Amino acid sequence: MKNVCIITHKLKKGDGQGRVNYEILLAAHSAGYAITLLASECAPEIASLEGVTWIPVPVSGWPTQLLRNQLFALRSWWWLKRTSLVFDLVHANGFITWYPAEINSAHFVHGAWQDSPYNETRTEKGLKKAYHQVFTWINAVLERRSYRQARWVTAVSPNVAEELIGIGVDPKKIIILPNGVDVLEYCPRTAGRELPEFRKMNDVALFAGDLRSSRKNLETVLRALIVARSWHLIVLGYLEHSPYPDMVRDMDLADRVHFMGYREDVTAFLHSVDLLVFPSRYDPWAMIVSESLACAVPVITARTVGASFQIPANGGWILDDPDDYQSIAEFMQGYAQMSLSKRKEMATAARNSAMNLSWEIVSKKYVELYDCMSSNESDNCCHYFNMNSFLGH
Numbered sequence: 374m375k376n377v378c379i380i381t382h383k384l385k386k387g388d389g390q391g392r393v394n395y396e397i398l399l400a401a402h403s404a405g406y407a408i409t410l411l412a413s414e415c416a417p418e419i420a421s422l423e424g425v426t427w428i429p430v431p432v433s434g435w436p437t438q439l440l441r442n443q444l445f446a447l448r449s450w451w452w453l454k455r456t457s458l459v460f461d462l463v464h465a466n467g468f469i470t471w472y473p474a475e476i477n478s479a480h481f482v483h484g485a486w487q488d489s490p491y492n493e494t495r496t497e498k499g500l501k502k503a504y505h506q507v508f509t510w511i512n513a514v515l516e517r518r519s520y521r522q523a524r525w526v527t528a529v530s531p532n533v534a535e536e537l538i539g540i541g542v543d544p545k546k547i548i549i550l551p552n553g554v555d556v557l558e559y560c561p562r563t564a565g566r567e568l569p570e571f572r573k574m575n576d577v578a579l580f581a582g583d584l585r586s587s588r589k590n591l592e593t594v595l596r597a598l599i600v601a602r603s604w605h606l607i608v609l610g611y612l613e614h615s616p617y618p619d620m621v622r623d624m625d626l627a628d629r630v631h632f633m634g635y636r637e638d639v640t641a642f643l644h645s646v647d648l649l650v651f652p653s654r655y656d657p658w659a660m661i662v663s664e665s666l667a668c669a670v671p672v673i674t675a676r677t678v679g680a681s682f683q684i685p686a687n688g689g690w691i692l693d694d695p696d697d698y699q700s701i702a703e704f705m706q707g708y709a710q711m712s713l714s715k716r717k718e719m720a721t722a723a724r725n726s727a728m729n730l731s732w733e734i735v736s737k738k739y740v741e742l743y744d745c746m747s748s749n750e751s752d753n754c755c756h757y758f759n760m761n762s763f764l765g766h
Contacts (some may be wrong), residue, residue, distance in 0.1 A: 375747050376407045378463045380449055380470050382442075383414040387637070388481050389660060390466055393529075393552055395419065397464075401743060402735035409458065411470070412450045428452060439508045446470050446515075448650075457517055461747045468515035475746055477523035478550075481657050483512035485536035491654035491677075493587050517541060524746070527739075529658045530679030536657075548742070551683070552658050553735030559667035561724055562644035571631075571645040576604045578711045579646040580672075581639065581661045582653065584608070584615035590654045593616055593698045597650070599627055600702035603709055606650070607642055611635045643668040647716075648708060652695040653678050667727035669720035673704050683730060688722035 379398055383391035395416065398408055410419070410427045420427045421741045422729050430439040450471035453463070465474035467481065486492055487509045494505040520526050520542045527550040528534040534547050571577055582589035591608065597616075598606055608624075612618065612634055621630045636642065639661070643649075649665035662680035665672050671688055674681050675695035684691055688758055690704045708716070 374405060374407045375461045375743070376409070377401060377456065377743060378409045378411065378453070379456075380411045380463065380465045380472075381435075382445060383741075384410060384419060385414060385416040386410045389658075392660075393478070393480070394466070396553060396732045396736040396737045398425070400740050404536070404740045404743075406740075406743065409460070411452065413445065413509060417510070433696045437504070439504070439511065440470075442512075448584065462743065464743075465519065468512055468519045473522035474519070474744065475524045476527065477525075478527045478529070479516075479520055479533050479537055479657075480529055482533060482536040482540060483509050483516055484540035486655065487513050489655050491588055513540070525742070527742070531682050532677075532679040533657045550738055550742070551680075551730055551735060552660065552663065553730050553732035554660070554663035554667045556667050556728055556731045559640055559643070559664045559727070561669035561720065568641050568645045571607065574605050576601075577607060577646045578604055578648045578650045579607045579609070579642055579665070580650055581609035581642075584610040584612060584617050586653050589651050589656075590695055592620065593652055593696050594650050594696035594701065594726065595620065595624055595626060595630070597701035597705065598629060599624065600699065601709075602704040604629065604705050606630045607646060608632050609634070609636050609639065609642060614736065639664060640668065643670050646670060648673060648705065650701060650705070651678065652692055652697075652701060654695045656680075663727060663730060666723040669724040671700055671708070671719045672725050683726055685722045685726045688719055688726055 381390060381394040384394050384398065385391045386395055393467045398419060399411065402408055402422060407720050408425045410425060411430055412427065413430050415427045419425060425665070430445050435441045435444060446469060453472040462476060463472065463474040464476040468476045494502055494640065497505060517540055525546050525548055526537060526542055527548050529552050531549060533632055534549050537547055538544050552618055580591055580594050584591065594606065598604055605631060608630060612632055618632060621627055643665055649661065649670050649672045651659065651661060651672065652657060654677055656678045658679040662672055662674055662678060663683065664682065666688065672684055673690045674684065675692040677695050681691050692700055
């Protein structure tokens with residue numbers, strides 16, 4: 374039996390990176406791998422699986438994320454150095470441990486974010502600015518070290534692959550393995566599945582993301598809403614310390630913008646809207662894009678979003694400039710005037726695109742990589758992985 378060690382902070386469905394590793398672990402377990410998991414949190418259904426050993430790495434109680442991450446990196450390294458177990462491979466996620474890993478998955482590139490024109494820490498002040506700058510700088514330095522140590526580095530999107538090359542990672546060892554989506558949980562709506570409060574509304578769009586940061590770019594969507602006057606907008610995300618409710622009142626949009634707070638029932642909202650509008654200024658992936666496509670909801674997004682490559686020509690729109698509110702308004706107005714048959718065509722294209730990136734397909738690719746790394750063909754693994762295998766070409 375082959376042994377693999379997976380290192381991630383959290384392994385559960387409700388966490389972005391945690392969900393990716395959740396699906397990879399299940400697929401590897403089904404393929405017969407014995408798995409050791411180093412994580413601070415683990416979903417009970419995973420911890421109880423025969424053949425899975427969870428090694429808790431406690432970090433709670435420390436005052437900052439920076440300290441918690443460093444403590445996790447040291448404790449995981451110390452355990453791996455001391456263990457008598459021999460692993461066929463170790464799979465890490467960015468800089469998460471001081472221990473060298475054969476496979477390292479890049480979900481976010483701090484070195485690229487450090488130099489991004491959309492990095493909002495440039496406008497912060499005082500201790501908050503200093504902390505965020507130190508956090509990003511330390512992670513940028515350490516992730517380069519982690520990627521240099523790895524035999525293969527997986528990137529969740531073409532955008533991330535370009536960023537990895539930009540920070541000096543050898544292009545020959547980068548493999549693009551996108552994130553997946555649960556196509557059973559996120560599925561096209563059927564009659565009566567809409568939320569009652571939005572059932573009678575026409576022209577309803579959705580925005581979901583961090584409302585405490587300008588990075589997700591809700592303000593551009595609001596500007597588009599001033600032009601696209603027939604549209605309502607549902608907004609999901611934590612409202613504490615968010616400037617957007619005041620902005621909506623100042624823009625006289627309070628009757629058309631509906632703040633719903635943080636919600637876990639995202640599927641119900643996707644079944645209640647016509648479009649997702651998500652022109653994030655910087656996003657290595659953005660799960661909400663994949664989830665919307667899986668629900669047969671066309672998407673307006675920007676090239677600055679990693680998942681934008683997934684949107685087919687007739688299943689949504691991709692902006693060159695995430696701040697181009699005029700184009701967003703034009704897309705929304707054009708969709709409002711679209712025939713029912715054309716809308717159905719777009720919905721079908723969106724759903725088909727998501728089916729190419731189901732978790733079943735993506736996690737199987739990771740297991741194939743594990744198999745390749747565990748064989749005598751490890752130097753040729755990149756031959757088995759390319760974007761065409763996901764996009765159906």
